[in-house]
Amino acid sequence: MEHIITPKVEYVKLLNTYPEKKSALGTLYLTATHLIYVEQTNNNARTETWVLHHHILSVEKLPLTASGCPLLIRCKTFQLLHLLFQRERDCQDVFQSLLRLSQPVKEEELYAFLYNPHQNEEDRRQGWEFISVANDFSRMGLSNEYWEISHLNKNYEICSTYPSILGLPKNASVAVVTGSAKFRSRGRLPVLSYYHKDTKAALCRCSQPLSGLTSRCVEDEQMLQAISQANSNCPFIYVVDTRPKLNAMANRAAGKGYENEDNYSNIRFQFQGIENIHIMRNSLQKLLEVCSMKSPSMSDYLTGLENSGWLRHIKSVMDAGVFLAKAVCDERVSVLVHCSDGWDRTAQVCSLACILLDPYYRTIKGLMVLIEKEWISFGHKFSHRCGHLDTDPKEVSPVFTQFLECVWQLSEQFPCVFEFNERYLIEIHNQVYACQYGNFIGNCQKERLDMRLHEKTFSLWPYLLKNQHLYRNPLYRRSLESTVLRPSTLPLHFKFWCGMYNHYDRGMHPKQSVLDQLLSLTQKQVEGERTMTELQRQLAVADGVLPDPSGPINTPAEQDSPSEKTPTAPVVQSNGSCAPLINGDAEEAGPGAEKCNEKEGADPGATEHDLTSSEDKPVSVETEHSKEEVHESS
């Protein structure tokens, strides 16, 4: 709290992105964790905008204007707040406070260390154990004839940024493992990422070899051979360097580099050409400039989109992921993937290949497992890449965001194969930057252990699971689940993700949401089925087929009164509701200005949920159940 100079400023204007719209007038509050803007509207309704300090990317004071002192706040969630203060002094105070609040220096200042979602220690422990990488290894069928779960890295001595348990080929000796680790950048030796039961082909990951111009390492060569031998279907393995060839060659001069095909028996070497973190950071920067342009022409927008290179990079990640999945599934070849350190591009393409190969990772829980496995435990440097703390800005890069976008691009091509919807991806993205839960704090498992995150913070996953009804994809069909995804990677099949990068420009989104409609219908379906069963029972009782357990039959009608409403159209909630809106920006774009209509603004899904008591058992279970019935009856 010591950083807050002025906790409350009145008469602050929130300027609209669209110049023709009227801006809001309201009060700004600073709390220890949030910036809150409360808009005072004429009918005494309140619209609240809450912004977590950790979500603030930058605060910028713009030149003084006749109407006041403007302050521009950019968020890591791609929200943009343009505030206008009446007094220069207030603006300066808020500016100073936010600069400090948005850039915590020490880990302990992160929100997760304050936040308690009303859980006891037992809940906390269970929450952390909920997603287990070890379980996922068993799901893949490990240990088996070829692969085993090894505890060699128990104390993080072989590789400090790797998890404590590793999947290794059975016939790799300890000497080979440790020797290979010494020949790899930061000791990140080749280990199992995913084992494909049907083809026995494995997806493995590591960092670049310290081959320099001439060095070689017998143990590393034996390690790759061990991986190759673990797959009897094929005499060779692919070694995929996800970097552009030029970058990899430059690394050779520094004693790193890539595998020399002549030194390894039976490898096929491949470059994939995904650019480095700096190029990705700049690309996003350019993309966001396009997103925040004021009334751009179509030409400005398309040219900007092209010049940002963003979709080109997304395509390069997708292409690499598709290559891996094809190798494993169609060619039955094991693949070893690396980039430089093996924690950015390698994480992207391995996790993407897993999604393409295995329907489990397309479920709500499966995606959690995948993120836990390929990203968190394999040491993707979340703290550095997301800039949780005030550290080197050159370490920040949207690597994880790109992965989420690739998943979204896939969901656009395959609308029925993901259990979750777009909101799940966006929520995960927000949570990664929010530091409200401990999962994405720190850069590797060892760091997290040292920070004692499991004792001091809570896990995000139980929270997401509790709210999973919001994240369901109503079109999800289990019958399709066994299929391997073969997406098209033609440029014209990649779209700009408006839902993410212009998330807070509500006016740009469709005014009626098919997703909300269908979610509310599936909700209704659950209630309808429940009511029907109850009515059938009552009829049976009335007919005398069933004995009457509870006396006369006039109570049920009252009991069911909430569901009486269900056959009618979704209940409409007007925009002027008192419920705090996390994001009060309900404006529209374009010349079709002004409030469009109250009906479209409301969220039919939200009101539907209010109708059902949340004490009922998890909605999801019901939906799953009823959905299966649907398939049977059809």
Added chain:
Amino acid sequence: MEFAELIKTPRVDGVVLHRPFMPTVEGTLCLTGHHLILSSRQDNTEELWLLHANIDSIEKRFVGSLGTIIVKCKDLRVIQLDIPGMEECLNIASSIEALSTLDSVSLMYPFFYRPLFEVIEDGWQLFVPEEAFKDLESMTDEWRLSEVNKDFSVCPSYPSLLTVPKDIDDESLCKAASFRHGGRFPVLSYYHKKNGMVMMRAAQPLTGTNGRRCKEDEKLINATLCAGKRGYIIDTRTIAVAQQAKARGGGFEQEANYPQWRRIHKAIERSNVLQESLIKLVESCNDQSHSMDRWLSKLEASNWQSNVKEILTTACLAAQCIDREGASVLVHGTEGTDSTLQVTSLAQIILDPSCRTIRGFEALIEREWLQAGHPFQQRCAQSAYSNGKPRSEAPVFLLFLDCVWQILRQFPCSFQFNENFLIMLFEHTYASQFSTFLGNSVAERVKLLLSQKTVSLWSWVNRPQELERFLNPLYEPNNLVIWPSVAPQSLQLWEGVFLRWNRSTKCLDEAYQEMVHIIEYNKELQNKVNSLRRQLAQLETEDSPLQTP
């Protein structure tokens, strides 16, 4: 003329058909007067029936004695036929070329087509101006139906009945007509029930370089203003283009002569530029070798999306003037048969919920496009693959459909029809067994005796069994004005048309089916619940005497 003369080889065996994302079919190729047919003579494979009129251009290639014909269709599909025998291939190619470029309207398929269904509701009788006027009469008595153009002599591209201000007599109309391009004097396009404001459309005034004026024209459009009110003239051209038009006798309304009107210029492209835009767009959609950068730069260079944005923006502006400003609007460009109609029809979709129903949308097309004299036959003679120099071809109507699709995408629950309905209309404007889109004006259609000799598209579409495919399962009637966003991020490439043949639609079709299933199942469930409730209530009333103690 006999079609037989044009068919050099009526059938070839052993022809192989390649279509993207579909298995190849080997079979017999037959040419008839109006169709190219490929049949495998096996029961379970579908036959290809392609109207010659749908063929935009063909290319032939030879490898040894195996000939290949690439057929590029107006619906943007590209198929390949492998024909054994060089002579056969050449014969087929030249026959197709001749049959697909027949000049005479009366040789078109609609004149030969006999429907296999019973016409229950004649599409020709569905949308008559008298009916529309009756609706108007119930709201206002300011307007009358004029027969001044009964024999199409005042304005050849207008229908015979026109809605004009009550106080303006036919003589004045004739004078106003002589002051407007092609005789297209201002007529009523839309009456906004909510506030009584109107939208009119016309062609450019013939002011010329010396600033001609016409009292009758001024009086005519002023008659639509309420006392003390101002109106807006939306000129779909930029001020520069409008200025240039003066040199060719055209022009725009001078402020001095129309003091009650404020003129706004927008920048919708003229029809000849649009054809170029379509060709470029389709070319880049079909080229699969593009890198991401090249694709985006080609998409930008085609200008198609810019055209969509500009048209929608102008339509929003017109709607805004009427609904928000409470002002009447006059829309025109040069001829008043292209951009003008795009704007007036889209504005009605935004403003008037009835235009978002199937019948209402059909009526809108009938009113604002067919009867308003959009030259369909000229505009749709060739599509994106034509090799020749474009004459008057332009995808004006396709752009309108694209804009409707954009609104539909933003308001997926507000339309009674779905995307397939729009795609079907696109197909039928370019090639059809029905004659609705033949001819360039009402006058031409009357002369061709279409309503006696041919079948209307609406007679077929409106049959319940056809309509089913076109119904939007999410539709919930919505009486509000719907304002679309025209931000570039909100406008997408219409994949349903432009990427239709370049992708597998299996997954998207499954998603659609799943959505329909969820909605249908819900309806069923609610019906069951309701019927159970009734049963129970009935039982209770029967039993109640027994239950009272």
